[in-house]
Amino acid sequence: EPEVTQTPSHQVTQMGQEVILRCVPISNHLYFYWYRQILGQKVEFLVSFYNNEISEKSEIFDDQFSVERPDGSNFTLKIRSTKLEDSAMYFCASSEPVRPNQPQHFGDGTRLSIL
């Protein structure tokens, strides 16, 4: 069964450094998402992306965050200058365009640890 893959599984970064989290969505999917989950807390929506544009973003997704689909297969989340509070699990998800309300399928996440 096709799946969303995320790399790396664990990323350790010094505070203030830039980090890029990578995702390969399911191949025929056209809607892409990032969520995050701080340890012990709820899964939170960050951003949705379609047709090379952000469709919706949350308050968390400030100017330090950006997303990109650099080629036909990858979808990336960049944090420009990381803060301690960015430490979390980051989940990528994708959904197909055939019909509305298709479910989002998630990857197993990247654990981001900011030191």
Next chain:
Amino acid sequence: DAKTTQPTSMDCAEGRAANLPCNHSTISGNEYVYWYRQIHSQGPQYIIHGLKNNETNEMASLIITEDRKSSTLILPHATLRDTAVYYCIVRVTGANSKLTFGKGITLSVRP
């Protein structure tokens, strides 16, 4: 904020049916009910979704009340691998509308 209310936790015996309730009394006509689960720290796994009719797939059944104010996810024969946090989510109709997660219900399946 999540528009659903779920108990904090429940348990069931292996091999028995697990019935997980969810209240969504403020659901709108254009909102679907989705169920996801999260095993340990893995990514959320899609289970099932529905609008107003009952739905069944290879994983579970979803029973939605006629007034759509509540629903029940049924795992017909729970196994130890079904131990997880289960999220009931109300999602607005739309091609790429977001999912708003609550705290979910922790299901523990006992041997």
